[in-house]
Amino acid sequence: MERLPTPPGERPDESDASPESAYTATATVNEQGIVTGWSEGARRLLGYVPSEVVGQTAARLLADDVGETARRDAAGRERWSGTVALRHRDGHRLELGLLAHRRTADDPVTEWLLVSAVVGKPRTPGSEALREWTFTQSPDILAIFDADLRLVRANTGMERALSLTEAEMLGLHLPEIAPYPVSNEAENKMRLALETGEPQYVEAYIRPTGVSPDRGWSTSLGPLKDPDGRVRAVCLAAHSRSAEYVARQQMLLLNEAGARIGTTLDIARTAQELADVAVPRLADFAAVDLLDLPQHGDQPPSAPPAGLITMCRTAVRSVLEGSPESLAAMGETTTYPALSPVAECLAQGRGALYEVADPTIARWAAQDPGAAWIREVGTHSVIVVPMRARGITLGVAFFSRHQRREPFEPDDLLLAEELTARAAVSIHNARRYTRERTTTMTLQRSLLPHTLPDQAALEIASRYLPAGTQAGVGGDWFDVIPLSGARVALVVGDVVGHGIRASATMGRLRTAVRTLADVELPPDELLTHLDDLVIHLSADEADMEGAAETAGGIGTTCLYAVYDPVSRRCTLARAGHPPPAVVTPDGAVYFLDVPAGPPLGLGGLPFETMETELPEGSLIALYTDGLLEPRHHDIDEALDKMFAALAHPAPTLDTVCDRVLTAMLTHRPDDDIALLIARTRVLHADRVAAWDLASDPAIVAQARKNATDQLAAWGLDDAVFITELMVSELVTNAIRYGRPPIQLRLIHEDSTLICEVFDSSNTAPHLRRARTFDEGGRGLLLVAQLAQRWGTRHLPIGKTIWAEQSLSGS
Missing domain, CATH: 3.30.450.20 (PAS domain)
Incomplete structure (x- = not known):
């Protein structure tokens, strides 16, 4: 209601109102100037009853012709005020202060509300x-x-x-x-x-x-x-402005909590971040207790247990030194009876605010000696908030005041619930990450070699470091595969992505590499087959997902190398993988110039093989690109550090591995790291014997004699009988089905004797079961029964049939 000064010349109707009273006269007029409303105050002021005015033009009430002037002044405005001369019903003139508001009704129809205050004799002080x-x-x-x-x-x-x-x-x-x-x-x-x-x-x-x-x-x-x-x-x-200030401080605290809570995937650290944010800004003491704190990422129960509740004290913060309010040390268990505020809040699933005189607090203090601290430190106000995320109860957050005189208010409870909810989500994510990471690590470790195989060609040491970031475990892997002829294959690979998918893809590729290595494929052909496999895996995953959600291994890199200790030659091929580093016995360090080749899964591009001779005692280092990740230094600096660590003399290869990782890693790795270091050994001439044989069945006896004499020279008399049988069968098979030239070779490793027969034919023998009346077909079956393992190694020209027997059981 607006009140204007008493208009000059006003004479209110004395019969209707006391001069001591004041009232307001109102009327409404539409855009066409027609009166649509008339109040009792207007009747008292001008003497007209509503039936005499409503529906009539407002101009007839004016004492002067100011209608057009007022209309022009009010055009486009939401409000107008001024002095207007009106004509009373009995004919006398009234000059009134008038205030007009434009308003729109619900129909909608625009109209003006006219208001004038009629003031009587003042009743208020001066x-x-x-x-x-x-x-x-x-x-x-x-x-x-x-x-x-x-x-x-x-x-x-x-x-x-x-x-x-x-x-x-x-x-x-x-x-x-x-x-x-x-x-x-x-x-x-x-x-x-x-x-x-x-x-x-x-x-x-x-x-x-x-x-x-x-x-x-x-x-x-x-x-x-x-x-x-x-x-x-x-x-x-x-x-x-205390309320505004408090709201502003709460907003600042929430903003700070968003930056400080959940900075890592560490459960205990996230809980401590909640306590650190709350004290002293919200409370004088804060504690976080978690239900069944997992050590291996186990899933917590979805509902709190009934009865006595046992939790783990995970975080504490107090304005008092030493946190005397917390009777349980960090990591110790805390128990709450069924009628405690903690148990009630967990059961109800919502936070609660308590005064120390509240019956619930009193009952708790009487039942639980662990609640004695409430009165000892002078606590007067308590907030208990359950920690819940995605329908799962994780624990409870506890806040109290004893130094600040103001008790907690409902707004403080809302703030505590918001802070706790943020921490609960981070802790839930940390649990899930821990669980998934543990699963992935378990899978990956089951797929990586647990122990490196015994072989005489290379001394080997390895290291594997999973990524230290939230991305999770990746798909880096390595392997050492013994081959025929005392040779050894080294393989290092890096699957694109992280998590269980990457680990599963890594396991598939490692199995494929072992299978392809067993059929003695050269490195370039092995990578070609591996490339086809990745393409098929990608297509299968795209069909299962309905879309190419993952690359199925596309972009995976791999390095495959084969070392022969007899010839000291190393044959390598790589698919987009970093080249290996070599350290010669004199301390020179360099990269092997292996043609890069495309990453696996692209298809249609060739891989090339590089062959080099390595002196005895050379180091060859294979690694994944996580080792050279240039985070705090450039790539040249990283390479210099790696070369220096490799070239520094060390008593063991394990020391070399540790030295390389120490030099290269100034931080937790952002990507997985696989490191494989091998020192070359050589089988000298006194461990290898070879004879060229004529393509004549009569030469078989001489071949047996040569083998017998060599075994006697090596002191392997116990292996003579089996070796004679193998030599007879393999040489006879080469003479009968192969082509000259033919060569017999014996290789004596520490615990293995290898018998090899080469011929220039490309036909491969096949093991079959001979029937009762067959005259042949039993020789290769006999070799397979006597040998620890056997097979065929194809060469660019010809093939080699080999058989190994263990000397440890002779």
Whole structure:
């Protein structure tokens, strides 16, 4: 209701209203100027009853012809005010102050609401008394300081806020009244107001005596001028904004929590981050207890247990040194009875706020000796919040106050619930990550070689480091595969991606490499077959997912190398993988210039083989690209560090591996690292014997004799019988089905004797079961029964049939 000054010439209807009363006359007029509403106040003012006015033009009520002028003035405006001359029903003229509002009804029809206040004889005190009462009784702080910035007036609000009377403050400067840094700032602003004549503002909050920092006032300082415009004093007005301040502080705390809670996937650290954020900003003490804290990522129960609840104290923070409120140390178990606040909140699934006099707290303190700290430290207010995420109860967060005098309020409970919810989501993600990582690690370790095979060609050491980031375990792998002829294959690969899919793909590829290695494929052909496999795996995954969600191994890199200790030659091929490093016995370090080749899964591109001779005692280092990840240094610096670590003499290869990792890793690796280091050995001429044989069945006896004599020279008399049978069968098979030239070779490793027969034919023998009356077909079956393992190795020209027998059981 708007009230305007009493219009001149007004004569209210004395028969209807006492001159002591005041009323409001209202009417509504549409856009066409037709009266659509008429109030009782309007009847009293002009004498017309509604039936005489409603539906009629408003112009007939005007004493002057100002309709068009008013219409033009009001056009396009939402409000209009001015003086209008009206004609009373009895004919006399009235000049009224009129306020008009444009409004739109629900139909919608636009109309104007006309309002005029009719004021009778004043019933309120004089304006001077009102102004004095306003100053002294305002709930806000009001004070006046003279030109010397000494207090001359203070209202009740300031007296109450500072617990001082006006008489006690008279003549003092503000810093002398309230000795806080903000008072000095306010006095400087008052001086500036005196000098400039412009209002000043203080953004900080004045903290009165006995009031906590979050209960203050924002302050404005206004110059007081005399009629001549000279500044004579300054008025200080401080408006209570404690609720706004608290809301602002809560918002800042939530923003801080978003940055500080859940920075890692470590469960205990996330719980501690919650406690650190809450103390001292929200509480004087905070603790986090988790249900069945997993050590291996086990899934917690979806509902809290009934009865006595046992949890693990995971995080603690207190404003008191040593956290005396926590009777349980970090990592120890805590128990809560069934009627405790913790058990109630877990059962209800929501937080609760308790005063220390609450019956629930009293009952808990009486039943549980572990709750004695509540009274010992003077706790007066408690908040308990269940930690839940995705329908799973993880534990409970506990907050209390004992040094801050203000008890917790409902807004504090909401804030505690929000902080706890954020921590619960992070802890749930950490549990899930831990569980998935454990599963992936278990899978990957089951697929990687547990022990390196015994063989005489290479001394080998290896290391595998999973990624230390949230990406999880990747698909890096390595393998050592003994081949025929005392040769050994080394393989290192890196599957694209992380997690279970990458580990599963890695297992498939490692199995495929072993299978292809067993059929004695050269490195370039092996990678070609592996490339086809990756393409098929990718197509199968795309069909299963309905879309190519994963690459199925596309982009996987691999390095495959075969070392022959007899010839000291190493044959290598790589598919997009970093080249191996070699350290010669004299300390020279270099990369082998192996043609790069495309990563696996692209298809249609060839792989090339490189062959080199390695001196005895050379080191060859195979690794995945995670070792050279240039995070804190460039790639050249990384290579220099690796070369220096490899070239430094070391007693064992394990020492070399550790030295390389120490030099290269200044941080937890962002990607998996597989490292395989081998030192070459050589089977010298005294361990290898070879004879060229004529393609004549009569030569078989001589071949047996040559083998017998050699075994006698090696002191392997116990192996003569089986070796004679193998030599006879293999040489006879080469003479009968193969082509010259034919060669017999014996290789004596530490615990293995290898018999090889070469011929230039490309036909491969096949093991078959001979029938009762067959005259042949039993020779190869006999070899297979006598040998530990046997097979055929194809060469560019010809083939070699070989058979190994173990000497450890002879």
